[in-house]
Every structure is written in structure tokens, then in C-alpha cells.
Amino acid sequence: MEPSEEFLFKHKGFYFVSNIVTPEYIDSLEDFEIRDSDVFVVTYPKSGTVWTQNILSLIYHEGHRDGTENMEIVDRVPWLEYNIRNMDYVRRPSPRLFATHLPYYLVPRDLKNRRTKVIYVARNPKDVAVSYFHYSSLSVLLETMPDFNIFLERFLARKVGAGFWLDHITGWSTHRDDFNILFLTYEEMKKDLRGAVLKICKFLGKQLNEKELDTVVEKATFDQMKTDPRANYESKQKANFLEPGKGHFLRKGTVGDWKNTMTVAQSERFDNIFKEKMKDLSSMFNWDTNDDI
Numbered sequence: 001m002e003p004s005e006e007f008l009f010k011h012k013g014f015y016f017v018s019n020i021v022t023p024e025y026i027d028s029l030e031d032f033e034i035r036d037s038d039v040f041v042v043t044y045p046k047s048g049t050v051w052t053q054n055i056l057s058l059i060y061h062e063g064h065r066d067g068t069e070n071m072e073i074v075d076r077v078p079w080l081e082y083n084i085r086n087m088d089y090v091r092r093p094s095p096r097l098f099a100t101h102l103p104y105y106l107v108p109r110d111l112k113n114r115r116t117k118v119i120y121v122a123r124n125p126k127d128v129a130v131s132y133f134h135y136s137s138l139s140v141l142l143e144t145m146p147d148f149n150i151f152l153e154r155f156l157a158r159k160v161g162a163g164f165w166l167d168h169i170t171g172w173s174t175h176r177d178d179f180n181i182l183f184l185t186y187e188e189m190k191k192d193l194r195g196a197v198l199k200i201c202k203f204l205g206k207q208l209n210e211k212e213l214d215t216v217v218e219k220a221t222f223d224q225m226k227t228d229p230r231a232n233y234e235s236k237q238k239a240n241f242l243e244p245g246k247g248h249f250l251r252k253g254t255v256g257d258w259k260n261t262m263t264v265a266q267s268e269r270f271d272n273i274f275k276e277k278m279k280d281l282s283s284m285f286n287w288d289t290n291d292d293i
Helices: 023-031 049-060 062-066 109-113 125-138 148-156 165-174 186-191 193-204 210-219 222-227 236-241 264-281
Strands: 008-011 014-017 039-043 097-100 117-122 180-185
Touching: 008 023, 039 049, 049 062, 049 097, 049 117, 049 186, 049 193, 049 210, 062 210, 117 165, 117 186, 117 193, 125 148, 125 165, 125 264, 148 264, 165 264, 180 186, 180 193, 186 193, 193 210
Parallel strands: 039 097, 039 117, 117 180
Antiparallel strands: 008 014
């Protein structure tokens, strides 16, 4: 089952969402001017992107921390591939914060300067697939799948937005020496959010006192983000790409939810494709596809 061109197009081996970006714009990003102080969050879809965007914003923006800054997360940490050149983000004072789902080979050339910081967050691909399925039924930008099995076959066949999960994570991990990069997993962030925030702060060279750190951790919890429209894409963004009344952008935010959706046969099919290839990633990401944590 091929993706509908109404929703996706393929460019340089990667599937992009139609109507919000063009091949020409993606190509133009190669020359995007990078600052040494820029920070990039890189993820495969449904792997904790909004969560990490919020953490970065809370670390850097006191106004976000104390609730005085009435700005949505998508404006605090904009998406690199969604035509930011026509906006004010490029001219912002440093440090600029960005998010992207791009593969390693399509990011701006100067991102490989080894000074600009990149944070890559990975999540158990079974949870990614389940979360992606639910999101596709909620987003007006993605093709709604009749049932999870059909979506799973599309996911395993590399025919979803951002392509094949394994290609994305393998590309970034095997080219890690080209970037100044910190790898985190969704699971370790769920298990020890404070520890993850401290790890991010250390990587960024950002000092927070205990009170500031406590506030970042408190406001970056799933429950806090789900109730704050500025933090969860639930205000003006909802009118743009979410079907009204169908659900929330932030759904569960749990670990191991795939077990509530996948059948044994689906899980085994998934493992047959992923298990052998994931052995090469074991030194970078210490979870198994069948693990909760």
C-alpha cells in the first residue's frame, strides 16, 4: 500500500508531509547559517520531541519557567524544516533553539562544525509505532489508517512520514562523530527526569540552581505539559493540524503502551525485522523492543 501523495512525498530517500514543506525548501537548508550557540533537538516522530522542546525552553527561558512568557512551544523552539526563513526565528538572539525530524544527511552542512549542540532522543520503536498510529488518526496532515495492522505494515515498509525508524536512528548514531551530539532515550527520561535534565544541562554548559532545576523538572512532567496549552500544541496549532474533538496531541506519554495494542503475532513480526539490525545499536541505546524500561 503506497502512501497517498496528498499526504506524503518522497525526497532524497525521506518521506515528508505534503502541503507544509517543499523539496526546494529542504534543499535550501543545506546552506542554512548555523551559529555555534544553536541547539537542535533531533528525533524520529513520536519519540519525545515536544517533551524535549519544553525541557530546553524551560532551561533557557526564565519566562517559561515562571509562567510570565505567553509564547507557545512551537514558537520558542521552532521546526527547522517548516519554512522558518520567512519568520523572525533566524534573526533571534543566541542561543537559538530548533527541532527537526530530518535525517543526518539533510541537515544544514554547517551543523557538522562540532560546536553546535545536537540532542537526539530515541524511543522504543514499538511505542513509536503505536503513538504514530494514534496521531495519524488525529492529524489532518496525515492519512488516517483504518486499523493498526495496516499502519504497522506501512511503518515496517518505510512508507510513513520520516521514513524507516531504523534508518533514522542508525544514520544519526553511526555518524555521531560528525556532530557534537548527546543521545538520550525516552525511557531514561521517564525513569529519571531530573537526571536527564541534569545530563542535558551539563551537555549545554548551562548552570541552574536547585530551585530552577526543581521548577524545570516539575513543569516538564507529562501531566503539567498536558494542561498547559502553550506546552502541548493545543491552542492555535490545534486549528491548523488537529481534528477538533478527536483527542489530544499529548496522549499518554507512557512506556510500554505498545503491549496494549500489538498482538503477539504483530510483535513477533516487528521483532523479526528489527532484532538483528538493532544489535549494532546496543552500545548506544540499552533497551530491548520487548522491554518497558
